[in-house]
Structure formats: structure tokens, C-alpha cells
Amino acid sequence: MSKIQNITALEILDSRGNPTVMVQVTLNNGITASACVRSGASTGSREAVELRDANPKRYGGKGVLRAVANVNRVIAPRLKGKSPHAQQEIDDLMRNLDGAENKSKLGANALLGVSMAVCRAAALGAGMPLYAYIRKLHGGKASTPYVLPAPMMNVLNGGVHATNNVDFQEFMLFPIGALTFAEALRYGAETFHTLKKLLQKRGLVTSVGDEGGFAPNLKTNTEAVQMIVRAIKAAGYKPGKDIAIALDPAASELYDSGGYVMKKSDRSRKTPAEMVKLWAGWAKQYPIVSLEDGMGEEDREGWKALTKALGKKLQLVGDDNFVTNPKIFAEGIRDGIANAILIKLNQIGTVSETLETVAMAQKVGYGAVISHRSGETEDAFIADLAVGTGAGQIKTGSLCRSERIAKYNRLLAIEQELGRRSRFAGPELRTTRP
Numbered sequence: 496m497s498k499i500q501n502i503t504a505l506e507i508l509d510s511r512g513n514p515t516v517m518v519q520v521t522l523n524n525g526i527t528a529s530a531c532v533r534s535g536a537s538t539g540s541r542e543a544v545e546l547r548d549a550n551p552k553r554y555g556g557k558g559v560l561r562a563v564a565n566v567n568r569v570i571a572p573r574l575k576g577k578s579p580h581a582q583q584e585i586d587d588l589m590r591n592l593d594g595a596e597n598k599s600k601l602g603a604n605a606l607l608g609v610s611m612a613v614c615r616a617a618a619l620g621a622g623m624p625l626y627a628y629i630r631k632l633h634g635g636k637a638s639t640p641y642v643l644p645a646p647m648m649n650v651l652n653g654g655v656h657a658t659n660n661v662d663f664q665e666f667m668l669f670p671i672g673a674l675t676f677a678e679a680l681r682y683g684a685e686t687f688h689t690l691k692k693l694l695q696k697r698g699l700v701t702s703v704g705d706e707g708g709f710a711p712n713l714k715t716n717t718e719a720v721q722m723i724v725r726a727i728k729a730a731g732y733k734p735g736k737d738i739a740i741a742l743d744p745a746a747s748e749l750y751d752s753g754g755y756v757m758k759k760s761d762r763s764r765k766t767p768a769e770m771v772k773l774w775a776g777w778a779k780q781y782p783i784v785s786l787e788d789g790m791g792e793e794d795r796e797g798w799k800a801l802t803k804a805l806g807k808k809l810q811l812v813g814d815d816n817f818v819t820n821p822k823i824f825a826e827g828i829r830d831g832i833a834n835a836i837l838i839k840l841n842q843i844g845t846v847s848e849t850l851e852t853v854a855m856a857q858k859v860g861y862g863a864v865i866s867h868r869s870g871e872t873e874d875a876f877i878a879d880l881a882v883g884t885g886a887g888q889i890k891t892g893s894l895c896r897s898e899r900i901a902k903y904n905r906l907l908a909i910e911q912e913l914g915r916r917s918r919f920a921g922p923e924l925r926t927t928r929p
Contacts, residue, residue, distance in 0.1 A: 497522045497620045499577050502609060504566035506559050509534055509870040510898040511705060514559045517872075518566055518608035520616040522579060528619055530611035532604045533841055534870035540792065542818045543844040544595075546602025562602040569601060570609055579617035582632055586610050586845035603844030610845040611876050625876070626909055629883025633850050641917040643676040643910050644865065644881040644889035645669065645924050646903065647741045647785070648683040650690055650726075651711075651719045652704030653759070654745050659710045662757045663744035666708070666719045667890070668727070669784060671921045672737035676910045679921055680894075680903055682730075682738055687894040690726035705869040707893030716760060720781050735782030741890075742777075743787040746770065747815040750791030767797035771804050778809055784924075787812035787837060787864075798832045810835050810862055819843040821852045828859055835862030838886065840877065853884045864888040871898040875905035882909055887920035 501521040509515040511534075519529040534545060546565070548558035570589055577585060589609060593601040618628035626641065648668040653661025668686055673679035690709065691701050699711035713719055720740065727734045734740075749755040755765045765773065767790065774789050786805070790797040792815035802811055814837035817824045821843075824836060836856050840849050856863040865881040867890065881889040889906070892899030910917060 496578055496580075497524045497526065499523075499574050499579055499613070499616075502566060502571035502574060502612070504563040504605070504608060506563050507531065507872070509872050510896065511870045513557050513870055514554050515870070515872065516559050516562050516566070516604045516608040518612040520579065520609070520612040522616055522620055524620065526616055526619045528612050528616035530608055530615055530876060531872035531874040532608045532611075533868035533872060533874075534604075535839070535841070535868040540815075541597075541820065541823060542842045543603035544597045544599035545604045545841065546599070559602075559604060562605040565601040565605045566609060570605065574609070574613075579613050579620060582610075582614055582617065583847045585613055586847035590845065598844045603841060606844045607841050610847070611840070611874075614846050615876070624909070624912070625879035626882040629850075629879055630885070632846075633854065633884050635883070635885060639885075641882050641909075641913050642885045642887050643906060643913075643917050643919045644887055645671055645673075645919070645921045646676075646679055646683065646906075647864070647888065647890040648687070649706045649708045649743075649890070649893050650683075650687050651723060652706060652708035653710070653716070653719065654748055657704035657708075657710035660712045660759050661710070661716055661719055662749060662759045663716050663719070663742065664748070665706070665743035665745070665787075666723055667741040667743070668723065669739040669741040670737065671739050671784070671924045672733070673919065673921050675919045676906055679919065680907065682732060684894045686726050686730040686732065686738060689730040690722065693722065693726055693729060703893065703895060706867075707896035707899045716757070717777075720777065720783075724781060735784075739782050739784040741785035741787070742783060742789075743812075743814070743890075744789060745815075746788050747791040747793070750794055755791070767794055767800065770797065771801050774801065775804055778805060783809065785810040785812060785835075785864075788814045788816075792816040795830070795832070799830065802832055802834070806834050812837050812862070812864055814839075814866075819849060819852050821848060821855055824852055824855060828855075828861070833861070835864060837890070838863055838865050838880075839868060840880070841868060849880070850884065853886060857885075862888065864890050867891040867899070867902065873898055873901050875901045878902045878905035878909065882906070882917075887924065
């Protein structure tokens with residue numbers, strides 16, 4: 496049985512040029528695996544704590560040498576000699592070492608880097624693809640076909656992800672009409688390039704935001720949705736049938752003193768009831784099938800109203816209000832809030848807790864969307880996570896920027912490798928969405 500021989504951490508850079516943590520795990524049989532940690536810009540207040548150095552003389556205070564030191568000096572000695580296949584035991588040990596509910600002592604970025612690298616090393620040690628090993632950890636049946644996720648492709652950016660005048664953060668293509676993941680990726684890529692041409696024709700800039708989507712200045716927030724519908728049609732696809740639309744307005748960023756302020760466009764203010772009315776109107780007028788963070792995380796009553804109004808018509812995804820935390824998510828389930836959850840590894844800080852949250856969603860019939868962060872790396876762990884858990888949906892950015900494409904390319908490779916042992920989630924989403 497293989498054992499952990501060494502664990503080392505290194506400060507590297509993410510896709511925004513900010514420091515993050517990379518961890519390498521070496522087993523006593525010579526197997527080595529590494530993992531890189533991602534970072535968010537639009538964050539929930541109850542996310543696990545990302546430990547930064549707060550030294551203004553290095554990286555504007557964003558260095559992660561403290562987290563790196565915690566891996567090398569605190570975590571590594573305690574895990575040496577442990578079996579990498581004891582994922583739950585290792586994650587629990589690290590949580591106990593930290594001692595804080597929000598992992599603020601050692602840092603969720605320290606714990607997650609180790610957790611992911613251990614998982615990857617264990618898969619290599621078992622001679623299994625990472626997605627297959629994750630499915631084993633998740634309790635999946637070997638006889639069941641793997642599910643390739645339908646991708647949500649962020650092609651127009653606003654909010655804190657871009658320096659334009661669009662208030663809402665993400666406008667995404669959702670190619671649910673494709674029959675394979677490869678076909679879905681092609682649908683998205685062709686529409687992405689068509690959208691670029693439409694923007695250029697109107698004299699709008701085609702620079703991109705953090706996640707690879709275009710970030711033009713538009714007359715209204717509504718125009719962003721209209722531009723995507725035009726692009727879908729111009730690319731030769733049918734809106735709502737071949738390609739639907741998914742939104743993440745990141746409403747927590749707009750929430751202020753009980754209302755919602757359109758901070759980047761006209762400075763108008765909306766009540767929670769008016770926000771619900773806005774989303775209901777958009778859902779009726781445009782081929783929108785998924786809405787993430789349509790209300791702010793602190794607006795509990797607003798979330799209840801939104802779920803009551805649209806919960807049977809749209810997928811309502813909770814992100815900031817659930818933060819991939821099984822305890823917090825359980826509260827939302829009891830309150831009947833949303834009908835799906837966004838899954839971000841670094842919101843909770845360990846692979847085991849992430850799998851627990853996905854399992855909880857699947858048990859009660861909530862959707863689960865595996866997600867990247869705006870500050871990404873080349874690490875494609877979430878692609879294997881999506882397939883291994885059978886989540887059926889993944890959100891990992893636009894059709895440009897290599898840190899986004901890495902996940903898509905990994906999913907292409909997985910689909911080819913699995914062949915008839917897999918199916919694409921798109922057709923299922925067409926028939927089972929709320």
C-alpha cells in the first residue's frame with residue numbers, strides 16, 4: 496500500500512496575475528501529483544477563508560507565503576506516512592489541525608491544495624483516471640454510464656468581472672440541444688465567434704473579462720441578453736432549443752440596504768419585488784433556463800419570493816448563499832430556497848466536503864453545477880470532478896483564455912476515452928429542467 500512520502504507547496508500565479516498555492520504530493524512508490532488552487536472575485540461572505548499575507552510590499556498584500564508555509568511546516572509532517580486513499584481521514588485531519596470553522600488559521604487555500612493533490616496522487620496510485628477515482632469516492636456505481644456535463648459558457652461579462660457599464664456579471668450560452676459534449680463545445684465556439692463579429696460590426700470593443708467573455712459597454716443590461724440571442728441565431732442555431740441562456744447576475748454585489756443598486760449603469764434602485772419581476776419578465780421574453788444568484792445572499796425573503804415565482808420554471812442556482820457548505824446548504828433546503836447549487840471547491844476547502852455537498856444536492860433533487868473561479872489556473876481538476884460526480888453541468892468560462900479552455904479540452908479527452916460508456920447531459924436537461 497502506497498504512503499505519502501512528501502508534500503511541498505509553492506506560491507504561483509493565477510490567471511489574474513495574483514498569487515495562489517500549488518501543492519505537490521509524492522508517494523513512497525515514486526508517484527507524484529500536483530494541484531493548483533483557484534480564487535474568486537465575487538465571493539460569498541461565508542466562504543472558507545483564503546489566507547493572504549497582507550504584506551503591502553509583496554503583490555499588493557495578496558501573497559500566499561503564509562499558506563505555503565502552513566502546508567510545508569504544519570500539514571506535511573502530519574500527513575507523512577498516511578495512505579493517500581484515506582481522503583476523508585486526511586481532510587478531517589487537516590480541518591482539525593486548522594480548528595476554525597472557516598479554515599482561517601491554516602487557510603482554505605492551503606487545505607484545498609493538499610486535498611486535491613492527495614486525491615490526484617491516489618488516483619494515479621490506483622491506476623485509475625481521476626474522474627473514475629472521484630466516482631468511487633462519491634459512491635457511484637461502476638455499471639452506470641458516466642455523464643459528460645453540459646457547459647455554461649460565459650460569453651458576455653459585466654459586474655466585478657469587467658470594467659464596463661453592465662451591472663450583471665455573467666451571460667452564458669448553454670448548449671443543451673447538442674448530443675455530445677464535443678458538439679456542445681462546437682455550438683458554443685461558433686456562437687462565441689459570431690458574437691464577436693456582431694460586436695465589431697457595431698463598433699463595440701471585443702476585449703475580454705476575467706473569464707474570457709466580451710466586456711462591451713452596452714446601452715442597457717437587457718441589451719446583453721438580446722445580443723446573445725442575435726448571436727445564437729446568426730450562428731445558425733435555434734435559441735432555447737439548440738442553445739439556451741444561463742445567467743449569473745451576482746446580485747449580492749448589487750444588494751445594499753434592502754434593495755438592489757445598478758451601480759455601473761444608471762444608478763437606479765430596485766426593491767426585491769422589482770428584481771423578482773425583472774427576472775420573471777426576462778424568463779418570459781428570452782430563452783433563459785438557469786438563473787444563478789438572482790437575489791443577494793442576505794436577502795432571504797427575496798430568495799423565497801424568487802423561488803416561489805420561478806422555481807418551477809427555471810433552474811435557480813444558489814452560490815453566495817450556499818457557498819458549497821453542507822451545513823449552510825441544509826438550511827437553504829429546509830427553507831425551500833432555490834432548486835440547484837453551485838459547487839466551488841475553494842468555497843469549502845476540501846474534496847471530501849465538496850463531495851458531501853454534491854451528494855446532498857443529488858439526494859434531495861437539487862441540481863449541482865460544478866464551477867471554476869474568476870481567478871483560475873491551468874489545473875483541470877473540476878472537469879474530472881464534474882464527470883466523477885455525475886453533476887451534469889459545468890461552468891468554466893468562455894471559449895478563449897487557456898485556463899478556461901484547459902477544462903473543456905480535458906472534458907473532450909474524457910469523452911473520447913469513455914466512448915459508449917458515457918452520455919451527454921444536454922438532452923436530459925432539456926426534458927428535466929424545472
